[in-house]
Amino acid sequence: MHKKGCSKLKCQCFIVPNYILENLAQNEVEEARISLAKSRQMRRRRILKEYDIDGVVALTDAGSERQGESARHVYDCKGGTKLRENEARKEGDRSSADPIVNAAYDYSGVVRDYFKDVLHRNSIDNQGLDLILNVHYGNKFTNAYWDGDEMVFGDGDGVIFSNFANSLDVIGHELTHGVTQFTSGLEYEGQSGALNEHLSDVFGVAIKQFHLKQTAGDADWLIGADIMGPTLKGQALRSMKAPGTAFDNKLMGKDIQPDHMKNFYKGERDNHGVHINSGIPNKAFYLVSMEIGTDKAALIWFNAMQNLFATANFNQFVQIVIKAAQKLVDSGDVTKTAIKTIENAFKAVGVPE
Amino acid sequence: MHIKFSCIGGFANLDLNFGIDTDELPKEKYEELQNLMKHADLHNAAQSKMVKTQGFDSFSYQLDIADEKKKQSFSFTDTTAPEEVRPLLDYLRNLAIEIKLAE
Ligand SMILES: [Zn+2]
Numbered sequence A: 001m002h003k004k005g006c007s008k009l010k011c012q013c014f015i016v017p018n019y020i021l022e023n024l025a026q027n028e029v030e031e032a033r034i035s036l037a038k039s040r041q042m043r044r045r046r047i048l049k050e051y052d053i054d055g056v057v058a059l060t061d062a063g064s065e066r067q068g069e070s071a072r073h074v075y076d077c078k079g080g081t082k083l084r085e086n087e088a089r090k091e092g093d094r095s096s097a098d099p100i101v102n103a104a105y106d107y108s109g110v111v112r113d114y115f116k117d118v119l120h121r122n123s124i125d126n127q128g129l130d131l132i133l134n135v136h137y138g139n140k141f142t143n144a145y146w147d148g149d150e151m152v153f154g155d156g157d158g159v160i161f162s163n164f165a166n167s168l169d170v171i172g173h174e175l176t177h178g179v180t181q182f183t184s185g186l187e188y189e190g191q192s193g194a195l196n197e198h199l200s201d202v203f204g205v206a207i208k209q210f211h212l213k214q215t216a217g218d219a220d221w222l223i224g225a226d227i228m229g230p231t232l233k234g235q236a237l238r239s240m241k242a243p244g245t246a247f248d249n250k251l252m253g254k255d256i257q258p259d260h261m262k263n264f265y266k267g268e269r270d271n272h273g274v275h276i277n278s279g280i281p282n283k284a285f286y287l288v289s290m291e292i293g294t295d296k297a298a299l300i301w302f303n304a305m306q307n308l309f310a311t312a313n314f315n316q317f318v319q320i321v322i323k324a325a326q327k328l329v330d331s332g333d334v335t336k337t338a339i340k341t342i343e344n345a346f347k348a349v350g351v352p353e
Numbered sequence B: 001m002h003i004k005f006s007c008i009g010g011f012a013n014l015d016l017n018f019g020i021d022t023d024e025l026p027k028e029k030y031e032e033l034q035n036l037m038k039h040a041d042l043h044n045a046a047q048s049k050m051v052k053t054q055g056f057d058s059f060s061y062q063l064d065i066a067d068e069k070k071k072q073s074f075s076f077t078d079t080t081a082p083e084e085v086r087p088l089l090d091y092l093r094n095l096a097i098e099i100k101l102a103e
């Protein structure tokens, strides 16, 4: 039933208010949590539909009812800013002449297969959503992003940054933004935004280590080392092992990521520091991985990720990680000592406050 | 005309900004900028944005334009910027990088 006075056009009558769902979600009511994630997703879809200008929604919505095949589609923007034009390589196609197209195709395959084979998640939405990757976007575009439906990669300026698609941890990072969107829908602002960034960094490095068969001790724990330009070899965008030490150069200045709550960034920029304060949980993940192995740590984090809610802060995150770990201890997937390890790791970075 | 531009955030969390008087630009650059501004049609662009979510890892752009008569401000992200504005943002971002590296 519609409520009295409902405009019908922007009907909200059937949607439980988000704050109620969030309270329920905190009490671990699984159904409410799923409903919350779904309603956010639906609302976004509805907004998109109302303004649908390029048929993008029809394309992505087509598979929502049935299982998709998580097929890769790599598009070549050819220096322009239009998405999904010039399909350069789709699932099953032979190699392209363009190494960047192939890198996007291959690395997204590694990420997809890791989620499927190791974590038993069927693509971004767990329903086999296709993976859309746009490469050669813009003119010297020094960025990569997830726009809510697909991934976009620039070529970099060729001095400070090389091509953003040419990196497994960058593609793992972007694709994980999609997974987060379809699970907790962590808000991209403040502490929940920093957790969103953290999870993307976690799976970016965990997948890279898995692919390269590295242990936590062998790995460099850097994000974006492969996309630094020729003048900045050895630098990176973030270090999970030693946040605040990844770069120092003319364009970016000096890395200001904190590795402890006492240096928490309280400024406004970057949505209140989503790429800055992620250093705090990043360091905790590194510490846990050094004790129990990156594979076990990633498994715990992946389980925690599915019990998170959109506005979770650092303190709530630790509790959820510990609960996820406890379940895995009970099922025999993780050793009992993991709980203490996690508590100590977060304590070392000042969480909970 | 005075232009103030900033490009903040993104995957690499950049902090780029500059302010220029457009008549200080070399003639070629000035003309290119004029063309991009015309193409961007910022008046309409401001109204047609917010089609998409802000995006994850997308840059936030702020553009202030002032002449003798008026001052206008625009903000976009990589995902909310309309198609026509994107080449202008590309141009201004690259100019910002150029200026920062020359400092
Ligand atoms: Zn209604």
Ligand SMILES: [Zn+2]
Pocket: A173, A177, A197, A200, B011, B056, B057
């Ligand atoms: Zn990100």
